[in-house]
Amino acid sequence: MAVPVRAELFVEVTTFARRAMLCWQRAQDARRNELRAAARALPAAGELLAIPRQRLDNAAAALPRALKANTHAHFRRFAGSSARLTLRVLRGQVAQARQRLTVSGERMTHSARSLLRNRRDRYAGLEIRLKASRLSNAQAQRQNIARAHERTLRLAERARRALLTALQRHQARISHSGQLLTALSYRSVLTRGFALVRDEHGQAVHAAAAIGPGARLNLEFADGRVGATADTDQPAATAAKPTAGESKPAAPKRVVKPVDQGTLF
DSSP states (O other): OOHHHHHHHHHHHHHHHHHHHHHHHHHHHHHHHHHHHHHHHHHOHHHHHHHHHHHHHHHHHHHHHHHHHHHHHHHHHHHHHHHHHHHHHHHHHHHHHHHHHHHHHHHHHHHHHHHHHHHHHHHHHHHHHHHHHHHHHHHHHHHHHHHHHHHHHHHHHHHHHHHHHHHHHHHHHHHHHHHHHHHHSHHHHTTTTTOOOETTTTTBBBOGGOOOOTTTEEETTTTTTEEEEEOSOOOOOOOOOOOOEEEEEEEEOOOOOOOOOOOOO
């Protein structure tokens, strides 16, 4: 049963294909016939160019007549213009032009004089304003200079007072430092009856053990210096050392009386 159905479908498809091809061919034949009919209806190339050729021939035929008419019209205009250009007319035109030139010159002269007068008045006003401005500016500058001078004098006076105050302060500090240096100097000790011992090299001697027999010494007092020679004798024997069982006696306390050095302030 399947084989006959397929055969029928194949036959039907083949029939549709043949019919479609026939339709396409008929449509192509119809279009080809229409194109041929349209080509027969079109005019020939000579017929298409006939009307423009006719117009060109007409224009070529009318050109000499138009040139003659144009030349005749220009000749008439030239004749009319030459008839108007007589010697009297030219003299009148020259006189009219000379009159216009004279009037224009007078107007220009009057305008120039008016312009110069206006400029002169303007410059005069500017000169007056410039002089007034210069005077006011000079007065203002004098006032500024006077104020600056007064300010300079005030500043100079303040600077002088400040300098004097600074000098007084420095002088007071120097005096105070001098008094403090004098109080802390060893010379104030020398004035109380002490002496400064120096060796032959100028070095201060702080202990008797540092002085050898026959050493040259320099003793400085409050009122001057004196040379001396160390004694050759040995110093006194020291106290005997305590034995191990004995206790070292207590050294007596030394009472130092304070020295009145006065006040530095």
